[in-house]
Amino acid sequence: MQIRPAADADRSAVLAIVAPILAAGETYATPRDWTDDQVLAYWFDPAYDVYVAEVDGRILGTYYLMANRLGGGAHIANCGYMTAPDAQGKGVARAMCSHSLVRAAGRGFRAMQFNHVVSSNTRAVALWQSLGFAIVGTLPAAFKHPVHGYVDSYVMFKTF
Template sequence: MDVRPAAEADHASILAIVAPILAAGETYAIDRDLDETAVHEYWFGPTHEVFVAVSDGAILGTYYLMANQRGGGAHVANCGYMTSSSALGKGVARAMCLDSLDRARQRGYRAMQFNHVVSTNTRAVKLWQSLGFEIVGTLPKAFNHPVHGYVDSYVMFRAL
């Protein structure tokens, strides 16, 4: 598997991964009814540096890297990751996270923070913890899950 910067030619494949995940509304605190343009504007926002995980020419996942905050908080990175449903459990998210940690270090970030990890996303929580992230805060009932109702979200952090 190769993780590389996204190219313009990758946009359709990336959106085919991102749009259904956002529409499901189970892991991202964003409107679920975004049209194609809004999904594109979100994932390829001006502060997002976008990457793809590729195997045998197929895009299996995508992530973005950005500063978590501006000004005095700009030394902390933030990322969002999405894996194709056909590639779940194949190490794609792990590969993307490891890549993002390396790229964040190369860009001079001193830490990485995930602001809103939904507690019911247990696979992600377990993966992030295995890669050195700690739950540094719990946001009680901060996410309205379409199946489970109001559930906690975590702030997760690790130094680089």
């Protein structure tokens, strides 16, 4: 698997991964009815470094890396990750998170924080914990899941 910075030519492959996940409304606190242009504007925000994970030229996942906050919080990184449905459970998210931790440290970040990990996304919670992230806060009923109703979200943190 190769993880590399996303190029303009990758936008349609990234959209094919990101748009259905956002539309499902199960893991990201974003509108479910965004147009393709809105999805791309969100994922390719100018403040983000966007990467893709590919095997044999096929993009299997994507992530963005950014500062979690500005000013006094700019030393903490934040990321968002998405894996193509048929590539889930094959180590793509683990590889992307590991890559992002190295990239973040290389950019001078001192830690990484995930602000809104939906508690019902148990695979992601377990993965982040296996990579050294701790749940440092629980936001009660902070996410309205389309199937499970109001569920908790976690703030997860890892120091480098």
